[in-house]
Amino acid sequence: MKTANVNGIELAYDVQGEGEPVLFIHGAIWADFLRPLAEQPAFSGFQRIRYHRRGYxxxxxxxxxxxxxxADIVALLDHLEVDRAHLVGHSEGAMIALVLAAAYPDRVRSLALLEPLPPSSWLAAGDFADVLGILGPAFEAMAGRYRAGDIAGAYESLFEPTGLDWRAAAEAAGPGVVEQGFQDAATFIDGEASALVEWNYGAEQAATIDSPVLSWSTTSENPINPASRAFLYELFPQREEIILDGGDHFSVATDPAAVAEPIAEFVSRHSAAAALT
Structure with a gap:
């Protein structure tokens, strides 16, 4: 990957193809988790920008x-001389995409949000308070096993309540992804886990966003999925929605073609070229 000096750090990035820019924002733990998605033929008509978030x-x-x-993303777009990009954010990456779109709405052409975790305050105040009863113990168990030197066990503790097979998904994302997740465990557990808990986002921030919004989710029994859909519907009643039948949170790596095709179609319909026709 190439690197750019961004806000005092070296940010690794990769650019493939030509056309309108689509920037992929990965979630926690695995920096290359969206590589299979970005490489799908459905996105072949776009310039695909993939990068490793700071610390990953x-x-x-x-x-x-x-x-x-x-701010890192905006600086990277400046480095690449990209005025506006379509954003595809997964999990924590979708949360960052929401923050970016609210703070820099003129840099976003469309916003595809793949199962962001709603803020703790929003969960506690509504019909999904039980999700906090799942997440809290999972984060606590994860931290405990990590402190004991069991990184694989820490990830098991985090994903076991949702029934997700993190190792199979990381292996599907490509060679070296599992090992990279072990190396970057401190970034998530010591650095970003608290940001997930402290994140606050609501109607005031969403009101500044004027780009088309897509809510992507799955039919898996993960209890976070319906909360994510309800959160995005409350913020963006006009949003478009895709629900992948039979998929789960990790389908971006394990079934990337099924994920890519409707998202690419959404991006195409909201491209600058489509606006001119």
Whole structure:
């Protein structure tokens, strides 16, 4: 990957193809988790920008909050001389995409949000408070096993309540992804886990966003999925929605073609070229 000096760190990035820019923002733990998605033929008509967030993969650290990470993306777009990009954010990456779109709406052409975790305050105040009863113990168990030197066990503790097979998904994302996740465990557990808990986002921030919004989710029994859909519907009643039948949170790596095709179609319909026709 190439690197750019961004806000005092070296940010690793990769650019493939030509056309309107689509920037992929990966979630926690695995810097290359969206590589299979970005490489799908459905996106072949676009310039695909993939990067490693600060503290992950080949990018420098330390980790920082979502405001800083949104600023990192804007600086990377400046480095690449990209005025506006379509954003595809997965999980924590979708949360960062939301922050970026609210703070820099003129840099976003469309916003595809793949199962972001709603803020703790929003969960506690509504019909999904039980999700906090799942996440809290999972984060606590994860931290305990990590402190004991069991990184694989820490990931098991985090994903076991949702029934997700993190190792199979990381292996599907490509060679070296599992090992990279072990190397970057401190970035998430020591650096970003607290940002997930402290994240606050609501109607005031969403009101500044004027780009088309897509909510992507799955039919898996993961209890976070319906909460994510309800959160995005409350913020963006006009949003478009895709629900992948039979998929789960990790389908971006294990079934990337099924994920890519409807997202690419959404991006195409909201491209600058489509606006001129």
């Amino acid at each position: 993969g080949e990018s420098g650290g330390p980790a920082d909050g979502f405001d800083q990470q949104a």
